Amino acid sequence: MCNGTQVLRAWPAANRHRAARERRFGAGASVGVLLPWAEARSRKADHLGLILMAKAGYDPRASLELWKRMAEASKGQRPPEFLSTHPAEATRIQQIEGWLPEALTYYRPAR
Numbered sequence: 001m002c003n004g005t006q007v008l009r010a011w012p013a014a015n016r017h018r019a020a021r022e023r024r025f026g027a028g029a030s031v032g033v034l035l036p037w038a039e040a041r042s043r044k045a046d047h048l049g050l051i052l053m054a055k056a057g058y059d060p061r062a063s064l065e066l067w068k069r070m071a072e073a074s075k076g077q078r079p080p081e082f083l084s085t086h087p088a089e090a091t092r093i094q095q096i097e098g099w100l101p102e103a104l105t106y107y108r109p110a111r
Contacts, residue, residue, distance in 0.1 A: 042086045043095065050096060050103045057110030060096075060103035067093045 054060040071089035078088065087095065 039087055046087075046092060046095065047099055050099050051106055054103040054107040057108060059109070060100060060107055063096055064093060064100070067096065 050060050050063055053063070067089050071093065074089060
């Protein structure tokens, strides 16, 4: 029976370098591919949520106030946006401001 050290010694150096490259690629893929993809899905969910809340009779302008309070509460307590699966609060506020005219076309106050 052999132990892990014996296996590593027997493993050609080229394979060890390949494994290191694959680990680096995995980290790069997370930052370069997976996180932006997750953020894009989050952005789409925010947009659809704004439209759906307006159609349900909730004032979509309230979402701006919510995200302003969230930004105030988080004050620098989050990772950089490029390392996050969700947009920063300031980015969400800016996006919501852009989507509000569309959402307001669907808004009919609930009775």
